[in-house]
Amino acid sequence: MLLSFLNVLTKLAFWNFLPTRKHASFFDVWSGAGKPDSAKREAFRARIRTDLTHVFGLLRDGVLTAKIAARYPLTEVAAAVELSESSARTALGKIVLLPQARS
Structure with a gap:
């Protein structure tokens, strides 16, 4: 797992140094998900909704x-x-899993 992470990190660094003006970075979907406070949980859900709408x-x-x-x-x-x-x-x-068609 660590080796895979380091591989991805190396690729991101390489892509960011290319002269293509394109950049890559991590998108942390789960930051804040574990907060027990309901206000923080709602803020997390709002951020996820905004971020996923953008993506x-x-x-x-x-x-x-x-x-x-x-x-x-x-x-x-x-x-x-x-x-x-x-x-x-x-x-x-x-790898995409496709649900069965509804009858």
């Missing part, structure tokens, strides 16, 4: 793209987990 807007507008490695129906969750944990690391991108 999904960037996705919608094509500014931000998500690389999808594979799509699996929810009934094949075991295969999706196996791919995500494979030692070969063949999945470059997100």
Whole structure:
């Protein structure tokens, strides 16, 4: 886990030094999630709502793209987990689970 984190951190540093004027950073979705105070919890939820609205807007507008490695129906969750944990690391991108269609 630590090695994976260091790998991502190294890539981010490298991308930020490229002369493309594009920058990458961490997006900490869960900061503040563990606060027991209800006011803090509501503030956290409001921040998440604002942040995710912004992120999904960037996705919608094509500014931000998500690389999808594979799509699996929810009934094949075991295969999706196996791919995500494979030692070969063949999945470059997100593995998406698709819910069954409603009848």
